[in-house]
Amino acid sequence: MLQNIAIGQYVPGQSFLHRADPRSKLLFIILFATLVFLANNAITYAVLIAFTLITALLSRLSLSYILKSLKPVWILILFTVVLHIFITKGGTVYYQWGSFTIEEEGVRQAIFISLRLGLLILISSFLTLTTSPIDLTEGLERLLGPFGRVGVPVHEIALMMSIALRFIPTLMEETDKIIKAQTARGANFSSGSLLRRAKNLIPIAIPLFISAFRRAEELALAMEARGYRGGVGRTRLNKLAFSWRDSCVAVAGVVLLFVIGWWRS
Amino acid sequence: MQITFDKVSHIYGKGTPFERLALQEISLTIPSGSFVGIIGQTGSGKSTLIQHLNGLLSPSSGRIQLGDVEITSSKRMPHVRRRDIGLVFQYPEHQLFEETVAKDVSFGPLNFDLPVEMVESRTRESLEVVGLDYEAIKDRSPFQLSGGQMRRVAIAGVLAMQPKVLVLDEPTAGLDPAGRKAILEGIYRIHREQGLTTLLVTHSMEEAASYADYLLVMADGKVALQGPPREVFEQVDLLKQLSLDVPETVTLVSRMNQSLPDNEHLPHSLYREEELIDHLLKRLSVPKER
Ligand SMILES: Nc1ncnc2c1ncn2[C@@H]1O[C@H](COP(=O)(O)OP(=O)(O)OP(=O)(O)O)[C@@H](O)[C@H]1O
Ligand SMILES: [Mg+2]
Numbered sequence: 001m002l003q004n005i006a007i008g009q010y011v012p013g014q015s016f017l018h019r020a021d022p023r024s025k026l027l028f029i030i031l032f033a034t035l036v037f038l039a040n041n042a043i044t045y046a047v048l049i050a051f052t053l054i055t056a057l058l059s060r061l062s063l064s065y066i067l068k069s070l071k072p073v074w075i076l077i078l079f080t081v082v083l084h085i086f087i088t089k090g091g092t093v094y095y096q097w098g099s100f101t102i103e104e105e106g107v108r109q110a111i112f113i114s115l116r117l118g119l120l121i122l123i124s125s126f127l128t129l130t131t132s133p134i135d136l137t138e139g140l141e142r143l144l145g146p147f148g149r150v151g152v153p154v155h156e157i158a159l160m161m162s163i164a165l166r167f168i169p170t171l172m173e174e175t176d177k178i179i180k181a182q183t184a185r186g187a188n189f190s191s192g193s194l195l196r197r198a199k200n201l202i203p204i205a206i207p208l209f210i211s212a213f214r215r216a217e218e219l220a221l222a223m224e225a226r227g228y229r230g231g232v233g234r235t236r237l238n239k240l241a242f243s244w245r246d247s248c249v250a251v252a253g254v255v256l257l258f259v260i261g262w263w264r265s
Numbered sequence: 266m267q268i269t270f271d272k273v274s275h276i277y278g279k280g281t282p283f284e285r286l287a288l289q290e291i292s293l294t295i296p297s298g299s300f301v302g303i304i305g306q307t308g309s310g311k312s313t314l315i316q317h318l319n320g321l322l323s324p325s326s327g328r329i330q331l332g333d334v335e336i337t338s339s340k341r342m343p344h345v346r347r348r349d350i351g352l353v354f355q356y357p358e359h360q361l362f363e364e365t366v367a368k369d370v371s372f373g374p375l376n377f378d379l380p381v382e383m384v385e386s387r388t389r390e391s392l393e394v395v396g397l398d399y400e401a402i403k404d405r406s407p408f409q410l411s412g413g414q415m416r417r418v419a420i421a422g423v424l425a426m427q428p429k430v431l432v433l434d435e436p437t438a439g440l441d442p443a444g445r446k447a448i449l450e451g452i453y454r455i456h457r458e459q460g461l462t463t464l465l466v467t468h469s470m471e472e473a474a475s476y477a478d479y480l481l482v483m484a485d486g487k488v489a490l491q492g493p494p495r496e497v498f499e500q501v502d503l504l505k506q507l508s509l510d511v512p513e514t515v516t517l518v519s520r521m522n523q524s525l526p527d528n529e530h531l532p533h534s535l536y537r538e539e540e541l542i543d544h545l546l547k548r549l550s551v552p553k554e555r
């Protein structure tokens with residue numbers, strides 16, 4: 001039931017994107033996000049869209065799967081589009097029906113905002129789709145490393161993130177199992193009034209919380225039992241290393257920066 | 266209730282990179298009233314198979330007939346008919362959620378709109394079937410119980426719906442021998458008393474041998490072997506290939522037969538512990554005529 005909601009879940013592979021260093025991917029996404037907000041006309045958006053499509057090809061994942069896995073996000077985007085079309089006013093009036101109008105500025109905003117959201121979400125989903133949670137947090141930890149000297153608990157933050165990421169699928173599975181078990185006992189989650197439906201969530205929420213706490217406790221115990229005592233002095237099994245792929249990413253970033261800077265109006 | 270599977274396949278995560286064929290064209294018939302043992306290695310598709318029985322999973326292709334209800338990939342199980350099929354999941358204690366044991370056990374029956382008085386008597390009965398004292402336990406919080414007691418409460422929660430088909434996914438995993446026996450004996454008793462059709466998934470050949478009158482051996486999403494226990498246990502080599510063992514009673518009988526003269530062979534139908542012991546005792550006490 002729930003397997004379909006796997007927003008950007010890691011798909012193992014050996015593509016260019018999979019093998020690029022997580023640090024360069026993270027830095028690139030920051031750059032890309034900035035560029036998405038700098039873009040302000042048709043050409044710059046076209047460049048960004050083209051670039052996103054190339055990225056999709058480089059990930060060797062099927063585009064239809066990527067789009068499908070982002071289904072909940074499309075609904076959000078659609079919602080913002082509708083809001084902007086109806087609420088934002090200004091410019092030529094395209095359509096009028098009583099006091100209700102669709103105006104130029106609204107359509108413009110709707111297009112730009114949905115493009116921005118869509119591009120941001122797509123490009124960051126490539127990060128999680130092609131980077132294992134372990135690599136991702138290690139990349140983050142290394143990037144944030146300098147802040148450690150001024151007292152930011154970088155290792156702890158990274159660890160919390162990796163545990164959270166690691167447990168999303170587990171909790172999904174658990175939720176799925178509990179829903180099934182309660183359904184087998186006749187719980188009905190898809191009918192009745194709103195209040196009744198909210199009440200129906202109790203048989204799912206309570207077992208889920210209990211199992212999440214139990215898991216957290218077991219994990220803490222297991223980590224301590226294996227000698228974990230924070231990041232100090234901890235060595236790495238697989239050291240991250242930059243390769244020619246990361247040079248390509250860097251070049252792509254610089255080129256993109258100049259192109260957008262040149263063509264934006 | 267008779268259960269028929271007709272070329273049922275199930276694919277998890279269809280259309281994603283995680284696609285996995287968990288059941289492969291399974292066909293089988295379970296006659297009403299039988300006690301079926303389902304065995305197979307971990308990952309062989311046992312849990313997937315039984316979740317089809319009350320429509321929690323729909324077949325990707327094929328057809329399932331449950332009594333007069335038909336389920337296919339497009340035809341779902343009607344909600345009210347779920348009551349006929351009691352499904353006890355692996356580690357069912359994880360689904361407890363109510364404040365008291367009595368409330369949790371009555372969750373199922375109340376969902377199917379049974380009158381309150383009836384629910385109470387059913388709650389009492391089903392707790393007693395799994396060997397718990399109703400008066401002593403009814404007002405306790407399920408979360409203060411021991412693991413084994415929680416398991417029993419959860420099983421009682423399914424029994425209280427008074428299903429016609431009872432499906433149990435490893436109900437005794439992780440329990441002590443006495444607890445295992447108590448639970449299985451309780452289940453076996455109501456199986457006979459109420460004429461249920463029962464399916465028991467288990468990793469223990471001994472459990473399968475003691476209760477089941479029909480066995481399904483699963484391997485890699487297919488039914489590798491099926492038949493009465495006696496016939497299944499004769500396929501020692503095939504079972505070994507599937508990393509499964511025959512019960513110790515069967516090993517004992519064949520070892521003894523190796524050293525007994527042909528006309529004194531023990532029959533292979535003696536795979537149940539009690540029957541084998543009775544038989545051996547009888548042989549020992551009757552003085553042999555020479
Ligand atoms: N929700 C799911 N999503 C994807 N694949 C699954 C899911 N549930 C099970 N599978 C896969 O389907 C196959 C059969 O699993 P199933 O749970 O039916 O095995 P099982 O025989 O019950 O094993 P066990 O004895 O460990 O309980 C396994 O390979 C498993 O990885
Ligand atoms: Mg299982």
